[in-house]
Each structure stands twice: as C-alpha cells, then as structure tokens.
Amino acid sequence: MKRTRFLLGTISGLTLAARSDSLFGLAIAQPVLPGNGSAVAERVLVVVNLQGGNDGLNTIVPHGSPAYYRLRPSLAIAPSDVLAIDREIGFNPKMKSLKSMYDNGLVAVVQGAGYPEPDHSHFRSTEIWQTGVPERIENSGWVGRFLDESKLPESNLFNAVAVSPVLPQVMIARSVDVPAIESLSGYGLESDRNASERSAYSSVLRNGRMPFNSPYLATVAEIEDHAQRGSEQLPKLVAGYRTSASYPATGIGRSLALAAQIIGSKLGTRVIYVQHGSFDTHVSQRTPQDRLLGELSDALKAFYDDLAAHGNDKRTLTMTFSEFGRRVAENASRGTDHGEAGPMLLVGGGLKGGVYGQHPAFDRLDNGDITYTTDFRSVYATVIEKWFACPTEGIIAGTFPTIAALG
Amino acid sequence: MAIMNAQPSFRPAGPLSASPLAPYTGPWNARLAAHLLRRAGFGGSPSDVARLARLSSGEAVEAMLFVPAVDPLPALPPLVDDESALRVTVRNAKHEMAANEMSPDAYKIVKKQRGFERHEQERADVAWWLNRMLATNAPLQEKMTLFLHGHFATKTRSKGIYGLDIAEQNALLRRHALGNFRELVHQISKDRAMLKWLDGARNVKAQPNENYARELMELFTLGIGNYTEHDVRESARAFTGWTFRKPDGPVYFDAAEHDDGVKTFLGRTGQFDGDAIVDIIMAQPAASKFLAGKLLNFFVYNEPEPELVEALAAVLRKHDFDLKPVLATLFQSQVFYSDRSYRALVKSPVEFVVGTCRLLGVSEAQPEFFAVLTRMGQLPFRPPSVKGWDGGASWLSSGTMLARANFVSSVLAVPATMQSTTWLTQGAGFDSAEASHRLVDGILQGDASPESVARLKTYLDDADSGQKLSVENFDQRMRGAAYLTMAMPAYQLA
Numbered sequence A: 001m002k003r004t005r006f007l008l009g010t011i012s013g014l015t016l017a018a019r020s021d022s023l024f025g026l027a028i029a030q031p032v033l034p035g036n037g038s039a040v041a042e043r044v045l046v047v048v049n050l051q052g053g054n055d056g057l058n059t060i061v062p063h064g065s066p067a068y069y070r071l072r073p074s075l076a077i078a079p080s081d082v083l084a085i086d087r088e089i090g091f092n093p094k095m096k097s098l099k100s101m102y103d104n105g106l107v108a109v110v111q112g113a114g115y116p117e118p119d120h121s122h123f124r125s126t127e128i129w130q131t132g133v134p135e136r137i138e139n140s141g142w143v144g145r146f147l148d149e150s151k152l153p154e155s156n157l158f159n160a161v162a163v164s165p166v167l168p169q170v171m172i173a174r175s176v177d178v179p180a181i182e183s184l185s186g187y188g189l190e191s192d193r194n195a196s197e198r199s200a201y202s203s204v205l206r207n208g209r210m211p212f213n214s215p216y217l218a219t220v221a222e223i224e225d226h227a228q229r230g231s232e233q234l235p236k237l238v239a240g241y242r243t244s245a246s247y248p249a250t251g252i253g254r255s256l257a258l259a260a261q262i263i264g265s266k267l268g269t270r271v272i273y274v275q276h277g278s279f280d281t282h283v284s285q286r287t288p289q290d291r292l293l294g295e296l297s298d299a300l301k302a303f304y305d306d307l308a309a310h311g312n313d314k315r316t317l318t319m320t321f322s323e324f325g326r327r328v329a330e331n332a333s334r335g336t337d338h339g340e341a342g343p344m345l346l347v348g349g350g351l352k353g354g355v356y357g358q359h360p361a362f363d364r365l366d367n368g369d370i371t372y373t374t375d376f377r378s379v380y381a382t383v384i385e386k387w388f389a390c391p392t393e394g395i396i397a398g399t400f401p402t403i404a405a406l407g
Numbered sequence B: 001m002a003i004m005n006a007q008p009s010f011r012p013a014g015p016l017s018a019s020p021l022a023p024y025t026g027p028w029n030a031r032l033a034a035h036l037l038r039r040a041g042f043g044g045s046p047s048d049v050a051r052l053a054r055l056s057s058g059e060a061v062e063a064m065l066f067v068p069a070v071d072p073l074p075a076l077p078p079l080v081d082d083e084s085a086l087r088v089t090v091r092n093a094k095h096e097m098a099a100n101e102m103s104p105d106a107y108k109i110v111k112k113q114r115g116f117e118r119h120e121q122e123r124a125d126v127a128w129w130l131n132r133m134l135a136t137n138a139p140l141q142e143k144m145t146l147f148l149h150g151h152f153a154t155k156t157r158s159k160g161i162y163g164l165d166i167a168e169q170n171a172l173l174r175r176h177a178l179g180n181f182r183e184l185v186h187q188i189s190k191d192r193a194m195l196k197w198l199d200g201a202r203n204v205k206a207q208p209n210e211n212y213a214r215e216l217m218e219l220f221t222l223g224i225g226n227y228t229e230h231d232v233r234e235s236a237r238a239f240t241g242w243t244f245r246k247p248d249g250p251v252y253f254d255a256a257e258h259d260d261g262v263k264t265f266l267g268r269t270g271q272f273d274g275d276a277i278v279d280i281i282m283a284q285p286a287a288s289k290f291l292a293g294k295l296l297n298f299f300v301y302n303e304p305e306p307e308l309v310e311a312l313a314a315v316l317r318k319h320d321f322d323l324k325p326v327l328a329t330l331f332q333s334q335v336f337y338s339d340r341s342y343r344a345l346v347k348s349p350v351e352f353v354v355g356t357c358r359l360l361g362v363s364e365a366q367p368e369f370f371a372v373l374t375r376m377g378q379l380p381f382r383p384p385s386v387k388g389w390d391g392g393a394s395w396l397s398s399g400t401m402l403a404r405a406n407f408v409s410s411v412l413a414v415p416a417t418m419q420s421t422t423w424l425t426q427g428a429g430f431d432s433a434e435a436s437h438r439l440v441d442g443i444l445q446g447d448a449s450p451e452s453v454a455r456l457k458t459y460l461d462d463a464d465s466g467q468k469l470s471v472e473n474f475d476q477r478m479r480g481a482a483y484l485t486m487a488m489p490a491y492q493l494a
Helices: A004-020 A022-027 A068-073 A096-101 A121-132 A142-149 A195-204 A218-238 A250-264 A286-309 A376-387 B030-040 B048-054 B057-065 B082-099 B104-135 B141-149 B163-177 B181-188 B192-197 B211-221 B227-240 B274-282 B283-298 B306-319 B323-331 B349-360 B368-378 B398-415 B415-420 B430-445 B452-463 B472-489
Strands: A044-050 A109-113 A160-162 A270-276 A317-319 A340-347 A354-356 B242-244 B251-253 B264-265 B268-272
Touching: A044 A250, A044 A286, A096 A109, A096 A286, A121 A218, A121 B472, A142 A270, A160 B163, A160 B181, A195 A218, A195 B264, A195 B472, A218 B349, A218 B398, A250 A270, A250 A286, A250 B398, A270 A286, A286 A340, A317 A376, A340 A376, A340 B398, A354 B181, B030 B048, B030 B057, B030 B323, B048 B057, B057 B141, B082 B104, B104 B141, B104 B163, B104 B227, B104 B349, B141 B163, B141 B283, B141 B323, B163 B181, B163 B192, B163 B283, B181 B211, B181 B274, B192 B242, B211 B227, B211 B274, B211 B283, B227 B264, B283 B323, B306 B323, B349 B415, B368 B398, B398 B415, B398 B472, B415 B472, B430 B452, B452 B472
Parallel strands: A044 A270, A044 A317, A109 A354, A160 A270
Antiparallel strands: A109 A340, A317 A340, B242 B251, B264 B268
C-alpha cells in the first residue's frame, strides 16, 4: 500500500525516475547470474513470517549439546528422533519433507539470526524484523524499500502480493501499492452486476472537489481503485495455471499454493509474503510447535514440487523469519518464554544448501537467551544483493557481510 | 546512512490550536451531529442524526454518555452448549475408548462435534455483541467496550478460553466502560480469561511467568520504554497467586502460590502484591499519557501531537482516571469538532458493519456477518494478538476494501433492507437529481464531490437504456445508487 498522499507519491516518483537509471541499467546489463540460469528480473522472493516467535532450538535441534538436554528436561527432542544434519544439529522430527529437500541441496539454514540489544516484545521485535531497522521507529518495510528502489512498472498492480488479510509492515512501500489477498475466491466485487454499475463504480471513486479534507482520503480512493481493477484482472491473469502438486489442507498450504499460482502466471511479481503461526508457545510447546513445523515443511515441499513442475523452482527463493527465538530453559508450563536469536531458513533451487553461521553457544547466553551470531540484516543484504542484484543503499542502513548461500 | 523514505503520516495537516480541549462553542448542525454519532457511537439513520442535531451540542454529548441504571439488553450471550458439559462428554468418550467401549472413529466424531459446538458458541457470542451495538441506547458505553476489548485484547478459542470466559470479560469491560480505568486494570488482572490468555494462572511462586506483567506495562498501561526487564521480573512475582480451579470456575487468591517477598519495582521497594503493582503503575506520569494517546487515536485522529496527548493526560489525572468526565471533555472539545478531526479516521470493520446496519434499518446481525468481519480483518473476540487491532491504515487493503463493498452489496440485496430504509424510498419522486442528493446527504452528510453526485444522477437516469427513473426501476436503481454512494471514499471514513 502506498501510505502517502498522491502529491507526495508523484514527487517521489519523479525523484526515483531521475536517480535510479543506474539501478535499472544494472539489471539489464546483467540479466543472468552465473550458475543459476534464471534472469534476475524474473526472480521472486517468498517471505514466510513464522508469527509469534518460533523456538529455534526445537526447529534446528542441537542434539549434540548436553546443555540443551539439561535445560529442557521435558521439551528436548530425543537424539534418536532428530533428523540429523550432522553430529551437532538436525531438523525437528516433523520436518521430514524439508529434510529431504535439505539432502537435495535446496535448503540453507542460517544459524543464530538476530540483532543487537534484542527486544523481547512481540510487537517491537516484529517491527524490527519487518522494517529492518532496529535503531529507531521506521514506517516502511525493508521489502517495501526494495520495491521502491526497483523502479517497477506502476501499471502493474501485482509487483508484490501479501497473502494475508491485512498488509504486513514489511510490504509498506512509498511508491508501490501492495495488495493483500487472502484467497482468490474472496478477491472480487460480487456486486459487478451490470456494466452501468461497473463503470459508475470506478468513476465515483475519483475524488473531484471534496467538501472536506482527510489525511486518509487519497489513500482510500487509491486502494479502492486498485482493488476494483486488480480483482477484475487477477482471476483472468492466473486462470491458466494448473497446480501440479497436492498441497496439504492447511493455511500455509493454501497460501503457498496461491503463491505458486501467482509466480507461475508470470505477472512480474517480485515478492510474495505469506504467514504461518502462532508460534507463541508459552505453554505445552511440543504438540503445537511440532504440528506447525510439520505443516510448514509439508507445504514447502508441495510448493517446490509445484514450482519445479512449471520450471519456476530456480527462480523462486523462500526465506523464513520470526520475531525472536525463545528462551533456552523451558518454563514451568512445558513451554518457553520470549528469547533472542533463532535460525532462518532459505529454500530454493537457486541457492547453495548447507548450514551457515555459528551454532547456538550455550556457554554464552544473554540472560538465558541465545546470543545472535548472524545479524538478520546480513541475510536481507544477501537477498537484495545476490538474489536481486540490487545495491542495498536506501534499503538497509549500514554494511553487512553477505552469506555464501547465494551468488 | 539514512534510509530515504519519508515517514508517511496520517496526522491531519496544519497546526493544532492553542487550547484544543477548550469547549466547542461554534455552530451545531447535522454534519457535526453525525460526526459525534459516528465517533461516540456507531452512526445511525438520517432521523437519528436529525434528533441529535435538534439538541444543543452539550445535550447531544450528554445523550451519548447515557448509561441506563438497569441494562435492558441480555448481559451474556445465549449459551449454545455448556463448555464444562462438553468437556465431560469428551472426557467420558475418551475413557470409553480406552476401555474399548468406543471405537477411535466414534471418539473422533464426538471430538469433532465439540469443535462444531464451540464454533456455534463463538458465532452466537459475536452475534450477541453486534446485536447489542445495534440495539443499545447507550452507544458510547458499547463503543468504549469495543475500545477496551482492543486495548485488553483477549482472544477466544485460544489457550483454553471459550464462550463463558470471553463473555464474562466482555461484561467486565462494559461495567467499567464509563467507570474508572485504574479499577478496571485491577479487575482485569484477576479476570479468568486474562489469567488464561497471558498465563497468569501459571504464574506461581516457584516459577514466575512474565507474560502478564510484561504486557500489562507494555500494552495496557505504560508503553515500551517506561519500565525495565527488572521491573517485569519483579512485578511477575507480585502477581503470583491469582488462579482458578475449574476451567470455568471462579478466580481466587492462593496464598501458598503467592510470592510475598520484597520486590523492587519502578524505583520502589516493598512486599508488593498485584494490586500494589497496579497502583504504582497508575501513579506513573506515563500511564495517563499512554491511555490519552490511545483514546485520541481511537476517537479523534491518528498520531495526535504530544501536546494534545499531554492535555488529555492532564484531564485523566485531574479526574483520577474516571472515564466519563474525560470523554465528556473530549466530545465537547474544539479539536473534536475541528476540520482536523472531521473524517480523519478510517472506520473499523465493526464500525462499518454496525454503522451500515443502523443506517439501513437492519436491526439484527445476520449469520454471515461472522465471515464478513473476518474478511474485513476484525472479528470481535479474535484480535490478532494481545496488541489488539492496529487500526488506521492497517484496515485498508484491496482485499478488505472488496470485503466492505461486497458486504454493502449483500445487505442492500435483501428485499427487507429497501423496505426498512424508509428515508431512502418513501416520499421520493422520480427526480434523479433529488434522489442523488438524498443519497449523498443521507449516507455521507453531503461529503461527496459534485462530480460524483453528477455521476450518481447519470447512473439513476441510465442514459444507455433511455429508461428514466420510474416506478418500475426505482427500487433496483436506488439500491445500485446506494451501493455506489457507499463505495465513495468518505463512507470508509469515520
């Protein structure tokens, strides 16, 4: 969503056009990155938000660490159940599908992702991960700023899509209005009963000379206009796509099925957001977290099967994030409280699978929490620079080393 | 390196006046009466607006602040099925299965049936509250209950919370909606739904759980930055001991689980219990500012200036957190009736749905409203998190805007709606110019551009078919034109 006035948008649009020629030039001059075989302009990022703070230690399990078993008498996953990557770590037993993808080189695990002076509030930490700005309050999302910098065609209503009921902060951009589409079936005007009503609908949205002023007026009119045109276009644009996988009947399964359909329909979509959760497991953690991780793993498998059948797996990169990991020691309720660093997963046919970053160090806990070893902005910077071949300037403040999983 | 994006802002343009909370003394008319009705209530029909407009502005605010001595509406939703009975049924079935007296498939059916009954209960709960909003003659009490639900956001069918828990919490919020906020904070700390939601019942001396203590300060009273992690840990200890035995049983204080040791909290040291912690919190200057900011964002406009927040915080302190005189000051203030506030908020989905029903004379919530509100992004009793709904720009997305338009269309498609909307249909001739003004005045208090009004007239005339507005096509065209009017941007704004 473009959360700004029309006037502002126009001015910034001009500025953008004036200064981003070089950016655009870069994408044209280097259309194919070596080793990946996919044109940069066709690449897609799927961002998966594991809402509520996913417990990283029961996701990528440190089954070689006695401290893990000592601090989690009832919650620890038995070594024999862990889907071992090596003698130190392995996947949660419910993540069989993802483990098989890992074995095929399609998954990169980034250990210890976090940021300095971690915040234990869901809301502030979610904001930090979504904006990519820990230092201060920022409105725009890091993906939003990437979209702004990418000089995408304004006429395309699907430059990015959020598969969610409301627009997440990560997608808030200045010059690109991102539609939030929960499902295809609910995305349309049922009321377009006749041509005369339809044509009147779009013209009554035009502001004209309003007898009042409201800070929301232009935004509302713009989103209503995009909703009408977008919902008219989208079903036609994706109608030709045939799903080639059987997705699990879960929320994340349905969301990724829609993502594959949008990607496969080649609408010029660069980023898709989906969400999964809640992972806020203060109480009796094992059952709900295992279920959610199993759902994620099975849905990702179906997603990449579907993408691969249409030749889209190499141009689609998936990245998970969660606002924080959880405390190392379990609490009295067989759950875990808000913690700090946790793993991120990168999935796709265009990356170098493996484990990146340092494993959680139990001898260096920060008040009982895992200390971060990879700044999450390193992962964002990697995606921006190596996946999208875009400079991070204007998107990520500061310089962060990239991760070798890409590029 | 700076990040280049300018911060988009939804604060109204222009400077704030010197005494924004001074009493408004300007002209009083239907436009401002409708503004008050939308903000302090859920909007209404043109005759509701006219009734308020005939009073003085002071009398109109008095009318909104009214709370009946005896609540004429049902205090709790109808119980579809008793949650504890459901639990017993499932438990018995489980025993039978264990004793091989019931097949696993039959047990699954029993469990599925319980899930179904719980869903029915949730639908009944939502319908019950929407019906209160539609029928109440104490609109601000109901509006404040909605505000407080978003403030102390507790989610049903989560963490063992079911119908009775959330209904009793809702009744608690309503009892204090125009009462004392500090007292409500005391009460909500011992509320069964809250004890489940933020793990208070699991907060015991041996192993304190910080969830409630943290959110109490971060989201309910002080805001982030006004306390430390140490304060969270210490206050969690103080809240230990409040619990319940049966899942729907009464809350009581278990002294054996309470940590009565010395705590250091917000610079003070003592053998504090939960009540002492609440009193210390509410005596912080940050507490009045935090609540003032949230009230302004909900009732006046988004991103209120610090000086406006401080002015309202001072009123809160002056009245010792008694909400009724504070809201009276707010709804009689200059800033509330200024251009800065007018149509400066985005209607929440609940406001949109209830307001549309009140406008069109729909007197009862329909079963499909449950799905409608879900698509719009605000299902009562299901806030996305303990932070509640973000409001403002977060209500606006292409998906939610389509859900709003489709809801309006479906309500208008019910034949009874056109019959109940007498202001729209009765006594009207077939003059398309008159009809388009009637629509724009009745629905938007005239807040449409001349171009849009002209377009409505063209639609009513239907130039394509050459069939002017007449007795044959009147209902169908007025329905279409009402739909178009409610698609205009002003209708999304409160």
